[in-house]
Amino acid sequence: MTDAAQPENPSVEAAEATRARHPLEHPVRRFIDANRAALGTFAVLVVMMAIFIAASPEVFLEWNIYRAVLTTLPIALFLVVPLVFVVTAGEIDLSFPSSMGFSAWMFALVVQAGFSPYLGLAAAMATGALLGFFVGSLVVYFRLSSLIATLGMNFMLRGVIQIVTQGRSIALVSLEQSSAKPIFSGVVFGVPTQMLWALAFVVFSSLLFNRNQFGAHVKIVGDNSDSARQMGIDVNWVRVKAFAFVGLGAALAGFFSTMINFTWWPTSGDGYLLPALASVFVGGTPTWGGVGTVGGGAIGALIVSFIQTGIVGAGLSGFHVQFFNGLIIILSLIGHRWNQIRYR
């Protein structure tokens, strides 16, 4: 696309004549323009998979290695996708690992007390959304730096969990027999049901991001919050809602991680901080706000989740994992920088 500043065409008739087949309006062109970052991330995934398959075809052409990834990937998706919203709004949330542990804790307590796991899920979602709302309000209304404030909240919430539980986990054996098991942690046609829920979540979030006023406002606020304010958008409320959405996603992540082996750990969520953040940026959402991609973030989560499995599956030792993790992050960032222009 050229950004040559040509004089506006004064002739209405001429404009009307060209309107029908405006070169910028071709569907393929429009699809590429609208999904540049996500397509870039997809290209990274394809290249990575090609290398793995070339390295050891006998491992990577088997369904088994993918099934392992499909059980842990959903948890990452529930975290990464809402993070795309917050980063696009020009903020960052580092408190989601603790929100995840905290919400899952509420789920575990409800189930342990003998209530239905569905009620537990509702309690977890409410807890997560409330925590996100609280963290967001703290950042927005006290005008704190979200980087530092959410980091502090992450420590504090985890601290509360550890003080109260004294580090003890909660085993939820009753879930094994409950009707919730096949729904949330079963297998349909060889695909873990968590994956189906996560996919539904990604699709819904993508609609929210691209086809809803909330998503539109998130982008505008991240792009230029002064303009948003001047046009009557409640900038603070949009930001708080983005944080609350991260809390909700974290709650779902915590719920599904507890449903994998029916045990809640006080450390639940701890390991997701850096991989989830890396996935957002590997996915092609830039750090400066205003633009982002839910689909790209989801593919980014797949890439990051697959590296570990892939490295070991390719016959390298576990010591190589971190190196390749870093390499992929750096290479995809360079790729996105080249692929995306920042408009000012």
Added chain:
Amino acid sequence: MAERLIELRNITKSFGRVYALGGVNLSVDKGEVVGLIGDNGAGKSTLIKILAGVVKPTSGKILVRGEPVTGWNAARSREAGIETVFQDRALAVQQSIVRNIFMGCELKGRLGWLNTAKEVREAERLMREIGFTSKVFTPRSIVGQLSGGERQGVAIARAIYRQADLIVLDEPTTALSIAETNKVFHFVRQVRASGRSIVFIGHNIHHVYEITDRFVVLDRGKVELEARRADVPSAEALISFMEAVAKPDKAADRGRREAGAAT
């Protein structure tokens, strides 16, 4: 007597101990073009930001169609039929033209989802109507790809779309080419012909003189002159007056210089 649209009464605004506005009255009638002029720091932008609900006045009253308003903010201002083209244009440059035109007033369809197809159609119609079309951009193009004049076009298109009763233009012709400036003037006349009102803020007194019905001269937070265009013989008279208000001795300087040039 024309119908009174907006009235700002005794507006003051202080930033800390600095008074930006010290008791300003401003009223706009229906179908009237009011020119708001004054030096840098006179308080013009602060005044229109109060009108747009972006800045809260320290004290004073705002009346819309004779009714005093409470809880005045940017959203209320737009609901009351006031659209403002801010000096910084208030655009989100990484978003599409459509998203900018409908910023804060997105069109919703079924179940509250955005009706993007309708937004694009409406934007196309609007852009054709005001002659804001081109081979190099469509309503879906990113605003960051446009030139300064085209970005101004987006901001103006947004202001017109809602059929506002009052359009406030804060220095709309700064950094525009002559052709683009003429377009803005053409637009101002069109709006007035349709019976709507405009508040036009400008540095270029000749521009303001040419298109306004009434002038309000602000200086250091006070209204120094309010006059119908018919009562002011020429733009030069207005300039001399403003210089006299701003720096009395400088006006004398100018007189000397002109006398020197004549010899």
